[in-house]
Amino acid sequence: MKHSLLAAAAALTLTAPSAAQQAPAPAAEIPSPGEIAAAAPAKDWIAIPASDLLVMDLAPDVKGKPRRVVIQLMPAPFSQGWIGNIRKLAAAHWWDGTSVNRVQDNYVAQWGDATEKKALPDGLAVVPESNYLASGRAFPIKVVLRRQNRKDAYTGAAVPLLGWPIALDKGSAWPVHCYGMVGVGRNMSPDTGSGAELYTVIGHAPRHLDRNIALVGRVISGIEYLSSLPRGTGALGFYETEAERVPIASIRIATDLPSADQPKFEYLSTESDSFAKYADARANRRDPFFIKPAGGADICNIPVPVRAAK
Amino acid sequence: MKHSLLAAAAALTLTAPSAAQQAPAPAAEIPSPGEIAAAAPAKDWIAIPASDLLVMDLAPDVKGKPRRVVIQLMPAPFSQGWIGNIRKLAAAHWWDGTSVNRVQDNYVAQWGDATEKKALPDGLAVVPESNYLASGRAFPIKVVLRRQNRKDAYTGAAVPLLGWPIALDKGSAWPVHCYGMVGVGRNMSPDTGSGAELYTVIGHAPRHLDRNIALVGRVISGIEYLSSLPRGTGALGFYETEAERVPIASIRIATDLPSADQPKFEYLSTESDSFAKYADARANRRDPFFIKPAGGADICNIPVPVRAAK
16 A cells, blocks of 8 residues: 555654554564563553643633643653643643634644733742753753764754754753743743733744753644644634634643543653664664665654554 | 734744734834844745646535635646646546545545546656656756755755755755644655545645655645544544545646636745844744744744735
C-alpha cells in the first residue's frame, strides 16, 4: 500500500495516540524510532505526577464528542512564577466559560478571556523577565552534550533534557518552542503576562519566541482539538465573531478531578539508554523506507515520547 | 491588547493572507519581517507563471463555501519527471472525484485515489531515484553562502534560493520539507511514486524526509483547507470511513482554467536586497515585542513571502 509505506516515515508526535500510529515493521527489519520507544523497558518510563497535569475540557463537538486537552506543566526551575499563577487560576475555575479565541495557521492556538475584562483572582504574581531564563547550573550539561551534541540553527546546542526540549548556551538553559509547547501570552512589557492567556504551537517551531515569551508546559494529549480548529479570519487568526470561539467548559489541575477522571501519562526518560537509541534513530533513519538518513535532527524533530499510563 | 501584541511576533507563513496578518507597527518603530517584505519595491516581486500553478478545488464546505488550494510547482532542475506526470494527471482530469484520505497531526495531509485501483493515464514516466537530487552546479552557491550562511541541523547549509528552501552540501542541492511543501507519495522502492498521490506538510518540518521523498512544489494559498481538517483516527491519520474523506472536485493547471478564474501570485525574489533584509530580520527580531533576538533562524523559519498579484 502506498499509503502505509509513505506513512512509515511518520514522525512520532507528543501525543500518546501517535505512538500507536507507528507502522509495524515486518520481522527482522530495523526498528523505527517509534518502535524503539515502544520497546523501552518499564523502568525507562517516568510517570507524570497528576499535580503537573492541567486538564482543559472544551465544549463537546457538534456530534457531542468530548474534547479533552491535557497539558504537562514544566518542573522547576522553569517558569514557576507563571505556573503558580496557572494553578491559582485553575483552582479559582477562572477559565470556565472562557474560550479559544485565536487559531493562526502554522503558528498558534490561543485561549483565555475574549473580552479581556474578566477580573483575575487575587494573589497572582507579577513575574519578572528574569524568570524567562533558568540557570543551566542545575543541568548535567557536559554529560548531555557529550552524548547528544548536535548543531542547532539558533544557539550553542539544543537537546532533550530531563524530559523537555532545552536549549543550552554559556551556562544557561531555556525551553524551546517546539510543536505543542504551551506559553504565556503577554503585552509589550515582558512583565505583563499573568498566565491567564495561554497559547500552544500548532506549526513549525517558532524558535524566535524562545527567551521572549515564557513557556510553561506542553500539550501531551488532544492537541488535535486545537490544531484542527478552523483558522480565524481576523488579523493574526483571531476569530471575528462569538459564534466562532470554542467554549472552554473547564480547566483543572488533574488532582482536583475525581480520581476516576484523572488522566495518567508517562514519558520516556531522556536520560535513558532507550532514549539515546530513539534519538539516534530519529537523526539517522535506518528503517527500510529511507534511502538517505539525514545524519542529524533538530531538537523539535526528537519529540519526547509520551504515552497513556495504566 | 495582549492579543495583538503576542501576535506581533507572528511568523509570516507561505500563504498570501498571512502577509496581511502582520501587525502594523506604530510610526517610527523598527519594522517586522512581514513589514519589510510588504514594503519591497515591485521590481523585487516575481510573478509566478500560471503554467506553474496547480489548482485544487475541494468540494465546498458544509456552509457551501468554496475551498481552493493553490500549489506552486517547482522549476527545473527539481523533480521534473514527477511534475511532468502531475501535468498529465491534471490534463486527464484524473484527480476529479478522488479525495483527501489522510490527515495526521503535526505531519502531513495526503490526497489521491482512496481505492488505489483507479487506472493511471498512459504515458506516465517512471522516475529514477537520481531525480530526488539535482546538481548544485546550477546554483550560485558561493554567492548565496557568503550572504546567507547559517547553521543547519541537517546538512552543510540550507538557504532560500531561487524562490525555494534549498539545502546545499558537497556540490549538490535539494529542496527541503518545510511547512506547506508538497511531495510525492511512494512505495518502499524509490521508483514507485507516480505523482498521483500527493501530500503536504502540516506540522514541524520533517527534514528526515529530505532526499527520501521527492518534493514537487508548495502550497501558496489555501493550506488551511487541509491543515484544519479533522485528523484521521486510523493508523497514520488515515480516515476510516468514506464519509470522512474530503472530495476533490477538480485539480487543474491554472492555464487550463478560464482566464477570469486563473489565480495570480508573486513571490519576493530570494536574490533581492529586500529579501536579504527580510531574512536578516527573521533571524534577528528587532521589532519592539522582542527582548532577545535569536541570532539565527532555520530555513523553514524564513519562508519565502508569497502574495496575491493584481
